[in-house]
Amino acid sequence: MNGEGEELISRMEAAISDAYDRTRRVNALVNAVNRAARDVEITVAGFSKWGLRQEMENGIGMVIVNGNGELVRIDFDHEKVSISDPSQLGKRIVSAVNVAEERVRKVRLQRVKQSLRGR
16 A cells, blocks of 8 residues: 555544544533432422422411422411401411522522532
8 A cells, every 4th residue: 555545544432532532522421411400300309399488477387388389288386376467467478488489499409509519
């Protein structure tokens, strides 16, 4: 084989080797992304299993919101409710739910970040 043919074969072998190395790196990145996605899915699946309590204004009770931000329960202090302004009850419930949902949102974000960092 002449010099040009050998040089061409050498360049082709180098190109094939480079393509193989790049493919291995891409596959490693895809696997890492898949593992991260699985970790986040596991974390998100657990959100419904925990919740946060938020006290209502004037101590008339508390709301419990799960990790998905869904209202799970409302507990009232019946003594305090009986002496409070009934026209404010709905406002106090909604306000407590909103605060709880915001707190849950922050915790969810923190937990997702932790699941990504913990890998």
